Amino acid sequence: MTGIQEVVFSVYDIARASAALIAVGDYRLMALPDADAAQAAAWHVPAGYTRIEQALLLPPDDDKGALRLVAFHGLDRDLIRPSQRTWDSGGIFDLDLFSRDVRGVYRKLQRDHGWTAFGEPVDYEIGDFDVTQVVAIGPDGLVLAVIQPHKPPTLELPAFTALSRIFNSTQIVRDFDATLAFYRDVLEWRPMMDTTIDDAIEPGAEVLGLPMPHARSCVRRVGIVHPTGSNDGSVELIEIGLAGRDFAERAVAPNVGLLALRIEVPSVAAYAAGIIRRGGVLYTAATRLDLAGLGRVELFSIRTPDGAILEFYEVLRARV
Numbered sequence: 001m002t003g004i005q006e007v008v009f010s011v012y013d014i015a016r017a018s019a020a021l022i023a024v025g026d027y028r029l030m031a032l033p034d035a036d037a038a039q040a041a042a043w044h045v046p047a048g049y050t051r052i053e054q055a056l057l058l059p060p061d062d063d064k065g066a067l068r069l070v071a072f073h074g075l076d077r078d079l080i081r082p083s084q085r086t087w088d089s090g091g092i093f094d095l096d097l098f099s100r101d102v103r104g105v106y107r108k109l110q111r112d113h114g115w116t117a118f119g120e121p122v123d124y125e126i127g128d129f130d131v132t133q134v135v136a137i138g139p140d141g142l143v144l145a146v147i148q149p150h151k152p153p154t155l156e157l158p159a160f161t162a163l164s165r166i167f168n169s170t171q172i173v174r175d176f177d178a179t180l181a182f183y184r185d186v187l188e189w190r191p192m193m194d195t196t197i198d199d200a201i202e203p204g205a206e207v208l209g210l211p212m213p214h215a216r217s218c219v220r221r222v223g224i225v226h227p228t229g230s231n232d233g234s235v236e237l238i239e240i241g242l243a244g245r246d247f248a249e250r251a252v253a254p255n256v257g258l259l260a261l262r263i264e265v266p267s268v269a270a271y272a273a274g275i276i277r278r279g280g281v282l283y284t285a286a287t288r289l290d291l292a293g294l295g296r297v298e299l300f301s302i303r304t305p306d307g308a309i310l311e312f313y314e315v316l317r318a319r320v
Helices: 014-025 037-042 102-113 176-186 268-277
Strands: 004-010 028-031 051-058 066-073 094-099 122-126 129-137 143-149 163-172 190-197 220-226 234-240 257-264 282-291 295-303 309-318
Touching (some): 004 163, 014 051, 014 066, 014 163, 102 143, 143 163, 176 190, 176 220, 268 282, 268 295, 282 309
Parallel strands (some): 094 143, 163 234, 257 309
Antiparallel strands (some): 004 257, 028 051, 051 066, 129 143, 190 220, 220 234, 282 295
């Protein structure tokens, strides 16, 4: 099983949502036909939509880590995580990318595309990590954790200039132990990290926008999980010890924001059966559909305890 192959991003406007990654990160936009009725059913789209417009936003020189931008026309749409703060739980919080110049990239995002951030780019060390990082906020609920490692990362990436492909995605969780148990025991993913941060300002004041003095004293529980124990296409879980809102119920189509993570598996039937046997409940039962950009697939989905949608697919006939 692979890690995250692509991320489904529900948007109000595809051109607006993709502009910054194209201009700043050298991503390229691939036009796709509209999603069909089978895809709408798999996403539980309410009746009344007129079309599901979509396009692929592809990272430079890479065949994974893409963003599938989808726009649900004809329906009222709200943000999944409106007016969000980093300690608000529910759904998918951010996407992580590497950069060779975090401060330069953020300056371009801010100056040329109107992005903001939870705090200024900051240098910090924790464990084996020695990085510069900013968590930047764009349109339609897109949050990018842009990371510049000062030590070689543990995964190899194709050459890139400003921004790499997506290599990780973060979820802010209500109960770290319960969500970790879901990934470990129901999905059978491997925990790669489980650490507690306290009496440390970062990652807190700038990275996560935690107010002082809470940025030092607030306990942050951080873990990383992946199907095979790699950091390539992984999921990061963070529980922040501040009272916030929970957006889990809003993390469904046609709402706008990071909607789903897609992971390829060798056998949909076998993996879905295993999840059910281990106590999981499917959000969408296995179904076959034509997935533009990938080909004919079989796909099922499940929602995490915090409402994030994970889609697992098997390619039956690759796109030609």
